[in-house]
Amino acid sequence: MGSLSSEDDQARFRSVVLPHLAQAYALARWLTGDRADAEDVVQEACLRAFRGIGGFSGVNARAWLLTIVRHAAYTWLGKNRSGSLLMVDDLETVERQQASAGASPEQGPETPEAALIAKADAARLEAAIADLPVPFRETLVLRDVQGLDYREIAEVTNVPIGTVMSRLARARRRLIARLGTEEPGDAS
């Protein structure tokens, strides 16, 4: 850097990054939980993307940009919400302990009816997703809200496909357990 960006870099930035801005913003909002913060994260991510545009391989612009957004969001979370970045290892330890105590959050006593889950409204869904631990939340959002396939999610979150699948399964089971047991309007 240091020198002025070339016309090519500017054109490339426009054609590679800007078409995916809405998705970048959506991911940032799900990770930070706030619209203004999401905008800061996207701005920072775009700066990084612009500087790194020469290193973009040219294949999957969306996955490339979302990877950068995720890094920027993690930096932001580390600075502003360090508590929310519970490491996955810790998470898995907690779950194992709960499971051995017979109370895994994903395998609650309830096996709710699908019809009950189908009735969940936007506010309940939003709240339930927002409460997921970050690794589960980002995997679920990338898949079910943003429509990436497993391979792309593995690329963005930098884990093997098997991990994507298990995180997705656990995220969904948590949502199912919560949406299936809590009545609408019941603030538990």
Next chain:
Amino acid sequence: MTVSTTDPRLLVHAYVDGELDPAHVLEMERQFASDPALAAELARVEALRRAIQEQLPSETAPAGLARRIESSLGLRREDPRALSHPSWRALAASVVLAVFLASGATWFALRPDPADTTADMIVASHMRALMAPQPIDVASSDRHTVKPWFNGRITEAPRVVDLADEGFPLIGGRIDVIGRAPVPTLVYRHRQHLISLSAVPAGRPTAAAAREIAGYNILSWSENGTVYSAVSDLAMPDLETFAKAFRAASAER
């Protein structure tokens, strides 16, 4: 996708997401039929997915975010609203522009070369194809399938050759629209990279030309009145190897 796990509770998710290969799909469907608990889990996961898709609309970026980002990066903005500014501003701008031009700088956007426009459109079609769920309209590695598919759609089907032996298997074809004309495009794969090969019939003969547009390499050549353009994110030497293989294969026939 090939999955290494056999836990059906986990595979339900891959099934719902369309990530299983056909053999696993059949296996899962057999299990759903025989295992009510697993079928109930499938219903729950599908209900959740549907609820998310119906209830959570896709996000739009805040108004003006793209503009703020461009200006924070110091990008020059081609702002169409500049035209509707008060006339004294337009006048001032034109003076600035005149000075700019007079200073010897090139203002490439003013009069695009028609050949450049075609190349741009070919690259844009390739990019568009990469973003689509399928980069091709007909998926087949069999040229006897691909060629007839074109026959039913455009007046002149392109020459279709498979280059699997040369490391560039044919994966299918599509029709792009270049300058208001439908143009047949063949799609080849090389390792993880796709190559779009557009055949513009009755194009102006051009000397072979290699260039980079928007980060993609494009290589064009004329052959018997058809202008071929190969676009890919492959490195130029690989793209040249591809072009050579295509020309050699088509010369045989």
